[in-house]
Amino acid sequence: MPRFDHEDLRDIPAAAMMLLPSLVFLALFTYWPILRSVWFSFHDVMLGSPEIFFLGLENYARLLADSLFWKSFGNTALYTLLTIPLSIICALLLAVGLDTRLRGMAFYRSAFFYPVMIPSVAAGMVWVFLYAPGYGPINGLMAALGLPRLEWLYDRSWAMPAIILMSIWKYAGYFMLILLAALQLVPRDLYEAARLDGVSATRQLLHITIPLISPTLYFVIIIGVLHSYQIFDYVYVMTQGGPADATNVLTFYIYQNAFQFQDIGYASAVANALLLFIIALIAILAATLGRRVHYLGN
Amino acid sequence: MRHMLCKYWQHFVLLPVALLWLSPVLWIGVTSLKTKSEVFDSAAGWLPDIAQWSNYPAALSVAPFGRYLINSVLVTGSIIAAQLVTITLAAYAFARLRFPGKNLLFGLFLVQIMFPIYAIFLTNFVTIRELGLMNSLWALIVPFVASGYGTFMLHQAFRQVPSELADAARLDGCGHLSTLWHVYLPLVKPTLVAFAIISVVTHWNDYMWPLLVTNSEEVRTLPIGLGLLAKADSGADWTRLMAATIVVVSPLLLFFVIFQRRFVDSFMHAGIK
Numbered sequence: 111m112p113r114f115d116h117e118d119l120r121d122i123p124a125a126a127m128m129l130l131p132s133l134v135f136l137a138l139f140t141y142w143p144i145l146r147s148v149w150f151s152f153h154d155v156m157l158g159s160p161e162i163f164f165l166g167l168e169n170y171a172r173l174l175a176d177s178l179f180w181k182s183f184g185n186t187a188l189y190t191l192l193t194i195p196l197s198i199i200c201a202l203l204l205a206v207g208l209d210t211r212l213r214g215m216a217f218y219r220s221a222f223f224y225p226v227m228i229p230s231v232a233a234g235m236v237w238v239f240l241y242a243p244g245y246g247p248i249n250g251l252m253a254a255l256g257l258p259r260l261e262w263l264y265d266r267s268w269a270m271p272a273i274i275l276m277s278i279w280k281y282a283g284y285f286m287l288i289l290l291a292a293l294q295l296v297p298r299d300l301y302e303a304a305r306l307d308g309v310s311a312t313r314q315l316l317h318i319t320i321p322l323i324s325p326t327l328y329f330v331i332i333i334g335v336l337h338s339y340q341i342f343d344y345v346y347v348m349t350q351g352g353p354a355d356a357t358n359v360l361t362f363y364i365y366q367n368a369f370q371f372q373d374i375g376y377a378s379a380v381a382n383a384l385l386l387f388i389i390a391l392i393a394i395l396a397a398t399l400g401r402r403v404h405y406l407g408n
Numbered sequence: 409m410r411h412m413l414c415k416y417w418q419h420f421v422l423l424p425v426a427l428l429w430l431s432p433v434l435w436i437g438v439t440s441l442k443t444k445s446e447v448f449d450s451a452a453g454w455l456p457d458i459a460q461w462s463n464y465p466a467a468l469s470v471a472p473f474g475r476y477l478i479n480s481v482l483v484t485g486s487i488i489a490a491q492l493v494t495i496t497l498a499a500y501a502f503a504r505l506r507f508p509g510k511n512l513l514f515g516l517f518l519v520q521i522m523f524p525i526y527a528i529f530l531t532n533f534v535t536i537r538e539l540g541l542m543n544s545l546w547a548l549i550v551p552f553v554a555s556g557y558g559t560f561m562l563h564q565a566f567r568q569v570p571s572e573l574a575d576a577a578r579l580d581g582c583g584h585l586s587t588l589w590h591v592y593l594p595l596v597k598p599t600l601v602a603f604a605i606i607s608v609v610t611h612w613n614d615y616m617w618p619l620l621v622t623n624s625e626e627v628r629t630l631p632i633g634l635g636l637l638a639k640a641d642s643g644a645d646w647t648r649l650m651a652a653t654i655v656v657v658s659p660l661l662l663f664f665v666i667f668q669r670r671f672v673d674s675f676m677h678a679g680i681k
Binding site: 119120121122124125126127128129131132133134135136138139140141142143144146147150204207208210212213214216217218219220221222223224225226227228229230231232233235236237239240244245247279283287336339340342343346347361364365368369374377378381384385388389392 | 418419421422425426427429430431432433435436439447448449454493494495497498500501505506507508513516517519520521522523524526527528529530531532533534535550551553554555556559584609612613615616619620630631632634635638646649650653656657660661664665668671672
């Protein structure tokens with residue numbers, strides 16, 4: 111039985127008034143949709159139709175047997191698990207390179223950061239152009255270097271890597287900036303001491319820099335997970351899930367089921383699978399990295 | 409020579425990478441000034457023969473970009489204005505008031521960070537339809553009025569404010585709201601600016617949600633207009649499309665160039681605090 115002293119209760123009216131505006135909107139546009147999505151997934155709900163039938167677990171049985179669901183699930187996992195580490199490694203190297211008194215710092219920072227400011231639709235569209243098989247500059251460059259021309263977004267095995275490459279360009283600058291802020295707090299004399307002891311630059315990075323900025327790295331990984339949702343925009347603009355569903359991801363599959371097939375019930379079941387995937391990913395990160403970070407941080 | 413190499417090695421590595429990073433935007437700029445045939449002609453070289461400035465008026469005349477711009481300003485402006493009110497009040501309650509169930513409620517606010525609109529667009533779409541807000545600017549604003557992330561950022565900042573200051577204000581007879589206004593807000597301005605910048609960048613560039621809930625010119629925003637133009641042209645007229653892209657991306661990029669320090673500080677700040 112919790113006990114509240116007088117002090118604890120006096121603030122309740124003020125707190126309620128101050129939290130109410132946020133809570134109303136959170137309830138309407140965050141909690142209610144999540145609960146409702148669970149409810150929908152047990153029913154047959156068609157977009158624009160008032161009739162709803164109880165289906166029990168039927169949508170989920172369908173989900174487990176749906177090879178396209180598993181494919182888009184695999185694509186989502188592949189995208190998330192490749193894009194985040196690759197763009198963070200890229201960002202870390204850039205941040206280490208910029209972590210000195212360097213002339214032209216503002217130029218470099220802007221050069222790497224500006225893609226963050228570009229709307230996803232514009233970025234996706236421009237990269238469609240860059241990847242164009244016939245006249246695109248990337249193939250032009252590859253031909254000039256004597257490399258084989260690729261079909262990129264039209265090739266089943268290259269379409270996803272192409273989107274991942276673009277995502278690294280889009281987000282590495284953001285992660286770099288956050289990491290740079292953390293690097294600047296690392297005491298310089300640690301590096302001095304390491305240099306005097308003859309420790310190589312690679313070992314300095316692995317044994318001094320990374321442990322000391324691990325809380326920020328952890329934060330950046332979480333931010334990366336949340337940004338990976340945006341793949342919907344790129345898939346929508348660049349490939350529409352193709353070729354042959356090679357870039358179909360869960361968010362796009364939800365969209366297809368809901369707005370092309372009008373099947374809200376089934377789309378909700380897919381949406382819940384996505385929510386579970388994100389919860390599991392963050393729980394795993396918190397249980398593994400989160401603990402280590404704390405340990406190293408102290 | 410050796411000395412030079414030692415002194416400038418970073419530039420030898422960083423400059424090519426920076427140019428690689430800049431190449432897409434340079435390519436947009438260059439293409440926006442080409443003729444249609446130069447785009448598809450691989451023998452034409454990287455630069456246009458004569459800069460075709462007329463691509464710009466041509467791009468702007470195919471769609472009502474003025475309308476899109478006004479809508480983008482209205483939507484982004486309303487979201488940030490509403491967010492600043494909701495997050496300030498909520499963050500103050502979490503940072504300075506005592507009430508039962510505080511940790512649980514704070515956790516509920518953080519749920520929103522994990523499940524952004526991309527994860528729950530489907531049922532939100534149904535809600536917006538039921539509220540009769542489809543195809544209105546309201547549909548683009550209301551889902552974003554509360555912000556778990558903003559509340560979290562501001563909560564951290566409020567906790568840094570010495571409680572003696574607040575106690576002094578209380579003794580002078582200030583209520584919660586005037587303490588918040590006169591004592592807390594002036595002290596957390598950098599955090600407010602940081603959150604505002606991040607939020608504006610996010611919502612100015614939003615694509616998926618406006619795509620789902622709008623279907624007429626009157627309520628479309630800049631990114632949606634650009635996407636429609638891309639669909640209509642479908643690779644046929646890259647020059648016009650790239651000119652439109654420059655127009656759409658330049659407001660934020662221009663702000664970024666002018667207020668570089670502020671922007672950089674904001675995004676860095678958001679990371680540590």
